[in-house]
Amino acid sequence: MRIVTLVENSRANEDCIAEHGLCIYIETEKHRLLLDSGQTDAVIKNAQILGIDLTAIDTVILSHGHYDHSGGIMPFSQINKTARIFMQKSAPEPHFNGERYIGIDKDILGLPNVSLIEGDVQLDDELFLFSGITGRRCYPQGNKKLTCEKDGMKVPDDFVHEQCLVITQSGKHWLLSGCAHNGILNILDRYKEIFGNVPDYVLSGFHMMKNDGEHTDEEKAVIIQTAKELVKLDTIFFSGHCTGIPAFEMMKEVMGDKLRALHSGEEVSL
Template identity: 30%
Template sequence: MKTKITVVCENSIGTPFPLIGEHGLSVLIEADDTTLFDTGQGLGIIHNLKTLGKDINAIQRIILSHGHYDHTGGLLQVLQSINRNIDVYAHPDIFTNKVAIIPLGNQTLEAPIGVRASKEEYEKAGAVFKPISGLTAITQSIRAIAEINRPQSWQGFDERLKVKLPDGTIKDDIFNDDCSLVIDTESGPVVLLGCAHAGIVDILYDIAKQTGHKEFHAVIGGTHLESAPDTYVQKAIDTLKHFKVKKIGTSHCTGFKVACRMHQEFKESFVLATCGAVFEF
């Protein structure tokens, strides 16, 4: 059976459909049944699903890539629209208190960027939370991976992103909750990234190690390379070449300059995975 991947929410719109663009990501996976990966901020999720002709009630499960508002903000709306109990797969750390420390002149602003409701509120709306730990089977063709194996020297490139502990201490977010998907399709394995906060290089190598895959047919989603140094961007490009990726669709947190560089490197194999984009494998 063919696998169809549709970008429901993303920063920009690349189709003539009257969709709503927003800083965020949501992707619909249609194979044996229907899976929703992330829910965007919540500004466009319901409108865009309807505009794209998707049946919200056909969604059988939801997977959350991590605990930031631009990937989880539409969860409550989706749950309320489905109006029945539904499995929601996520790493337990999505409920940590995630904040951004933003420079503002001579001061800094602490902005909440985590999930917008409590676990209990989501459960009241029908969420049945299922934990993702390491490599986790979701369906016969979809596996999720979190707790990415990284060197002890690992450091995120976006220094704004933190977690706030109950005692008020603020520390770096190490993103154990960062979750990506590997989907078995007729064309070969497809990797779907949420934001790749754990690092696209380590994510792809960890997936390869845990699944045995030596090549990936496609890599789609947010790469979080916008704030990465040029040396790491080149390492990411080299990694995509190492795994002989035939289709690369970047979105959301990749950044304009990095997207242009990817296009120069991969030519017709590269596309922008904008709102409304469709991939079939």
């Protein structure tokens, strides 16, 4: 299996664009797919630089209904009109950070190849989507500012719109999440409910980024406790984007080589 970080906040390839967003390109035996699409058309430009043919993509998975994961879908749709695009049916609901709209471009819903799904879906023997994450262990503190609109009212976002992709390949299992808004430990708990074990690899943001000063003691405690729980598992983690550099470094001190960084233009190496 081949995995390339097409869009991420930082870059390994100086020719590639870095932006606040995430897009992962994946080649399996049966598929060429994208997890998310970044914030802008950077996915198109970076793919050209890296020699990745986006017209060959057959599947796009939107991890949740935020602009920095969905913004590249409309530019992508101009060059690829056949790839199936899967999102949870609640992903198009309005989402906000304070007063700022952070939801998806509503034009996406006009694309004929968009599938709105609900709950868990087995796409085939390689690809499985799950949601229904209800646990709140080490819940990301940054979620406190995020809301969604239901029945005309802004309410705390419950992240029902978040879904995770599981890829089975060569006897190994990959778990991929865009931001892990529900908390990576709770996502792993849900994974264990379904599969009875832990994945071999996890690729996900951890939504621990802090944009307005240093982390509070409470936030640091959640970050460190999360790392202490993850390092116990027989799993390798790749993270970036909304994890944030300070949080990543705190977790890296605990997890060592079990935690590895993502960068635009870089192929994930095992």
